[in-house]
Amino acid sequence: MLKGIHNGARLFVVDPRRTSSAQCAEKWLGLHVGTDIALANAMAREIIAAGLENRSFIENATSGFEDFRRHVQKYTLDYAAKICGVPAAAVRELAHAYARADRAQICWTLGITEHHNAVDNVLALINLGVLTGHVGTYGSGLNPLRGQNNVQGGGDMGALPDRLPGFQHVENDELRGKFEKTWDAKIPPKKGWHLSGMFDAMERGELKALYVMGENPANSEADQHRTTKLLDGLDILVVQDMLMSKTAEMADVVFPAAAGWCESEGTVTNSERRVQRVRRALPPPSGVRDDIEILCHLARRMGRDLGNPSAEELWNELRSLSPMHAGMSYTRLEQMHGIQWPCYDENHPGEQYLHGRLWARPVIGPRAPLCCVEYEPPLDVLDDEFPIRLTTGRRLDSYNTGVQTSRYASPLRHGETIDISAQDAEKYGIQEGETVRVVSRRGSVLAPVRFDPGLRPGLAFMTLHFPDQVATNELTIDAVDPKSGTSEFKASAVRIEKVRKTEPVAV
Amino acid sequence: MDLHFTDAEVTADEKAAVDGVSIPANANGTRRSYLLPILHALQNHIGWISPGALNYASRALDVPPAEAFGVADFYGLFSTRPQPPAVAHICDDIACKAKGAEKLCSELEKSHGPEGSSKDGETWRRSPCLGLCEHAPAALVHSAGKQHFEQSLASAKTESIRTALQGTAVPQPALAASVPQLGQPGLKLLRRIAQINPESLDDYRATGGFVALRRAFAIGPGAVVREVVESKLVGRGGAAFPCGQKWTSILTAARPRYLVCNADESEPGTFKDRVLMEGDPYAVIESMIIAAFATGCEQGYLYIRGEYPLARRRLEHAIRECRIRSFLGDNILGHGVRFDIELRVGAGAYICGEETAMLNSIEGHRGEPRNKPPFPTQVGLFGQPTIIQNVETLLNVPYIIMEGGKAFAAVGTERSTGTKLFCLSGHVAKPGVYEVPFGTTLRQLLNLAGGVGGSGKLQAVLIGGAAGAFLGSKDLDTPLTFEGTRAAGATLGSAVVMPFDDTVDLRQILLRIASFFRDESCGQCVPCRVGTVRQEEILHRLAAGKPLGSRPNELVLLKEVGQAMRDASICGLGQTASSAIESALARLPVFEDKR
Amino acid sequence: MSTQNAPDMKTPVPRGPLPILPPPRPRRMVEISIDGKAVSVPEGSTLLQAARSIGIDTPTLCFLENLTPVNVCRICVVEVEGSRMLVPACSRQAEPGMVVKTDSERVRLSRRLVLELLASSVDVSTAPQFQEYMKRYGAQPERFGDAARPAGNRDAAQPGHHHAPENGNAATVAQPVKIDNDLYVRDYGKCILCYKCVEACGVDAQNTFAIAVAGRGFTARISTEYDAPLTDSACVYCGNCIGVCPTGALMFKSEYVMRRAGTWDESKQTRADTICPYCGVGCTLTLQVQDEKIVKVTSPLDQQITNGHLCIKGRFGWEWVNKK
Structure with a gap:
């Protein structure tokens, strides 16, 4: 970027925090956590009101x-300004800049999806594109920036409740049949649970055995109390991991x-x-x-x-089943330093952008819907008791629950802190470095304070x-998006308490 | 930019010094160019540039602090470590060395301790040429504080240095003493020097000032360029590039365009531009306006070396007056011409006289030369087309406008037209700035200056400065033109003419020249950064009579280093760092007598 | 939300047309002559590219494909007819009709001198490419005599006057190694001041600007502001400076420790390209492995995603593999 x-290029950053990217941007819109829809809808309204929408694309x-x-x-500019806490003029400027640009991209990360x-x-956001x-042209598009090296690949390979490899729907009999034939096995014809659905199923007693591969839900899931309790209650927990994670420690069997x-x-x-090659x-x-090897052994035992x-x-078997991977031989992947899917045959170059079909006249395939979505505030509401919005994320040198990254000597790492503004610190009478108790409706932790x-004011980060x-x-809310199963890690309501001198403060 | 700062905090005084530098609200793309003025403000008011102050300045300009430090640490007149507020810079360069600089230094060593040590809030340091060679030995005294004091000291003595270190001004020789031809007819560039009050715009106008500007407005920019082309005026800064060609080449270039006046006269032995700026500052402004008008530049920069406080004050005053009287601004004299000048003050770096290093220095970067091509007329200041001319060159322009290019070209020789200023110092009876037509021989010029001084017996003449060449007594009939000196295997350079009598140990002069280039190399390219070091070491070994292997062996090594510097250095500094030394070895029996 | 518009999720979306990528900018060809051979290169090509296109191996120290040429080392200089000075091949663009010599006596002398000047002032013991050039050009840095005593604290050097050379011995940049963090060391006694690290820390890659060139002349050096330890500086430990350093002045601490212990043995090392296990950018990592331990991580320059640049996690976040 x-x-x-x-x-x-011009960069506008929309983020509750004034991040490093925001520092490099032409404009920073520091909106309130969880008010993205209000902002996007107001941009859409402004774009339409100013006649900047792409009429022919819309019609086609x-x-x-x-x-x-x-x-x-x-969703007027003023309404958005009130909800989001950014000036109406800034929303207008962003809307106009985005709509008028020859090419424009919207990139986002978990700040959009962990709600x-x-x-x-x-x-x-898709509505805006x-x-x-x-969308569907060179240099433009909608870009979810993946936070993990293979989160995209996991989805590609069918690690989704409703998909087989290549995003082929499991409830499509023809597609499922193709896999059943090759695999010589029956595949359950109905979609399964996503991650949070599984925990709900454990709670209902419907899910009693869990096989976890390369994930550390005991640490990474919101509302840790509940997660731990549910994992404990399983009949059998199998964990396959590179390192002895917290979840692995709870397991009955570890591979x-x-x-x-x-x-x-x-x-x-x-x-x-x-798609890129990893090598031994x-x-x-x-x-x-x-x-x-583990999976094949297990299959043999079964x-x-x-x-x-x-x-x-x-991989070659996958290529025979997933049309979008068909052209990606190992040889080509090496020669071309990876290939972007879809790649339908060995003469296909891979595709730098998707959705070009929307520009064909007439459009090829289904039309792109403009979806009417409403702004809803985060579920964990702020009130007098819990007045501070806690949002979570990563720091540059660390990764998720630190299973891997805690083991190298990063000079940037200073352990966990609760980052707040100096103004809030003054308000609550807190010094930098002081250990405080952070309390949410679900639990509390002790953490040292750092000024950021x-x-x-009113925003905290951990x-x-x-x-x-x-x-x-312990603090985060396990409110889950029913459509995707993601938890609202980005928006909890907390308060910060001074720790009384007599209390032990070891953390 | 996402910048990171150390915890160092700014003091109230430092903050006031930085905030005192006014940055125009519309300076977005050129904000960083205020770094040099801010560093000066800190040096002048605080006495050094502290980590906290640098953080504050970096934040204000959106410059990474590591880069700002690299800039501050580049210049000899800035200190990035605490030092006593009062500093005497003692010139020990070639002209002053021949006139008792070492005696001065040893006296200061006795009274104040070794160079750089602190005594009662005072210290002293050796300095390269201060451009006061006609009054050698020279010194420059700074006393930092809210009431910042700075003064150049001509014919410096320990007493006058002590007085100045206390913050008391010391009376200085009149400008007339620098112009032995004073009052003689036929002077052009020197005609107003010491004849008018240099602070008075009215005096300037009463002596024909701004007539050429009005005439330029009347004939239009195209005609001005034509006259300059016809005059065959070439640059006086050392490279001798034809001005008309430079100006013509920019006429079709993109806008905005910039005009930069190179007043960073730092070549050892050179002081003519100082005399012009001290004695005729309005002429500098008028010349710049005409040049800008002709070439379509709306913003000018005048980059003057930090060692010239009096010239700087005179120019600041002249610029102020010109703004008030509408000679500078958005609508000059109602002609709809827009042009203004910002002054930039160097801070002790010879290399910043190199035109592309100067551009970097103005922009707030380290004064490192740029690789050419592209040339400044294509990609110059802030990446825009830029005309750069030296002070003396520009001052010819009003005369060209008034008398016409053809008449100008009639003076001098076919390829070196007009008159030329020469800086005579060293062992000469009447040191000073002389103006003679091109073609005057070295002998004639020396005679004009009263002949060889000192013992009266000439050993050698340094022509063109440290980057120039030595001539011997048999070369005295060399015509002082660009082509004449070139034919003699020398260069006119910055028109230094410095005779040495037979009592001078030329080896010491050569060692000083070698030392100078090592000190003043910017350090960017390998041939110059290390080559100047090796060159000095070889000379030391030769001077000590302890060559590595044999003397011829060392001379081969010296020659190879010289060739690599000349062939492969980025800029003129490295390319000429060996020329004076090589010319001395070729012409004079410097290292012949083995001890 | 209203779902009446939602496409049927169970039916695959049909194939669309191939993406339309902007056509490559048409570039005229420029005809030049190099060492007597006619060469035709696209307009805007440098002489270095032109020479490489006909298999002439031009030495470079400060040049790297993923950085803007700074042309400071001057080892790539070539002779161009009509030019008084030699010109740097890395940045000089080919112009129609140029006649270039890449191996003339003048060129060889300058290249040899550049090597001799550097090798007589800098420790080049961990710069194999440099040593190869020394052989190629017959460089004999010992011609400049014995090394002078180290000059004291180079970070405290002031621009301007210096002390006279002691016995005419060859000044060097020797100085203590800087070790102020657990990830990498800075041994500026090995620094040839090629500016690559500054470029990688700046706009060419990381945009962190933790280091810059300070000082002047022979005392010019790479430095943070006021020589602050890296841990107080803007450094984000991406290690891209190590990735571009041609002399080993910047070195993984793991490599530094192994070299000190005498256990660093490149003949026993293997290299494999893989993909960084952390975020979704997909940087290629070249893992250097000795005795079944990862000892160093680099990234190939021709990797089009980040052109050889990495972040702290990709560069250093692998220790857990060795510690398992």
């Missing part, structure tokens, strides 16, 4: 414009697995849908096996011999990197 800025390739136009009427209305948040035609990125062969898919650089420690396939053999000039030091997820 900075390269783009150096080349003359979209549906629901009239409903949408009516729907966003109430109880995650899908609606995303739809609100569809409204202005900033020590090789590190996928340096002890195994295979592929991952990055944010730009580029060193052997795993003794007693540790490759994921494929009565099905899958042989001893190599990563490439499995990027935070406005991470999940140091669960053993500060279990931030």
